[in-house]
Amino acid sequence: MTLTTVRPRLSPKVRLRFDRRTGRHLLLYPERGLELNNTATAIARLCTGEWTIDEMLNHLARAYDDVSPNEIRREVCEFLDVLADRGLLQAMS
């Protein structure tokens, strides 16, 4: 996935749901689910098809100013790979 022009969007089959048992978010899809940490939730929320990955990184860098940009970049790329592998992302260019 190139970082400049692609605008990731969650597949319509995905549902982000707050889990009041754990205080975290779950990403639900057919017969499966992922439990997300706070960063992953923030990333998932930005996968609307409006943001390029670069814009997502900038936004997250402002929101999490205690985390280094490299660390944010690593987490975003890893999480987007997890989603793409499972067919949970559509890339809008």
Next chain:
Amino acid sequence: MNNEHRPYTLIAELTYRCPLRCPYCSNPWDLAEHGNEIDTDTWLRVFHEAEELGVVQLNLTGGEPLLRDDLELLIEGAGKLDLYTNLITSGIPLTFERLSRLHTLGLDSVQVSIQSTRSSVSDRIAGAPSFNRKLDAMQWVTALGIPLTMNVVLHRENISEIEEIIALAERVSADRLELANTQYLGWALKNRAALLPTREQIERARTVAAEAKMRLRGKMEVLFITPDYYSEYPKSCMEGWGRRFIVVNPEGLALPCHLAHTISGLRFEHVTQRRLADIWHHSAGFNRFRGDDWLPDPCRTCERRAIDFGGCRCQTFHVMGDADMTDPACSLAPGHHHIESARTQAGRTTGIPVLFEYRTGRGCSSR
């Protein structure tokens, strides 16, 4: 609240009625002896209680859930609880209009099973003309933009079609393909001699499925559910007894799996008589095989006990006559020779057609 015993999925078996008669059906043998189906209000209350207990996924299954004429109300109710609702169906009887209505009411995904890619074989295994209607149903699902899982229960007679099965799943734009080797319980255990593939058949299918999984990565999820008869270790049945799943059967019995009530000596309770949370946390049946204390040798000291929890309790009971033993599918189990002899028999009878004994559900209750 700890998450060790937290149900994420409610499997709602809405009815045992079904237009098909597959010889590996997981419904009980004694369908005629079962009582009345629970009503709409009871199901809606069960969904609510399940959601409070932590459930986020709802599988509507059966029998054939489309035979419930209150399916619309149930899906609408599940939608209000924000449950991710999966309909697990044969695709019969269905119309495009009804599917569209169910989708509008909150249906999130659909799983359609086929018996073979060849219509004559599929119809014969299903015991009813059904293949072409299943194709229609799958096309309606994807036309409406609903994620589709295509499920095929694999056995000796259809496992050599693996390439055609994958091609069909691609053709109907399935989102997931479940290549589910038969689990030898219920009707499948009765029909094991006719169903169990040879090791060569399994290995070939596994290789083809692995190749498809790589090729289709990110496009279609390909799941090859390994048959425990040909594994070294048992499956992690239901991800552990009373850990992640609750099954409620058509009569309202709450269970850790579809067949738990076929194990003699266990006591399970009805959702009409006790709150689901009480049943989940406190009933004798749900607690019977939780944790490590009940584990037999060699599981007790085995490092895999946290992975497979000693395997499948129902299989152990139905093969060994004692649910407290290690699953005989495990190569370390004292009863493993039962599985080995079934495999040997499968190797010997290659090519000899064996008759299926069909489930007959005609006499079972209807609402």
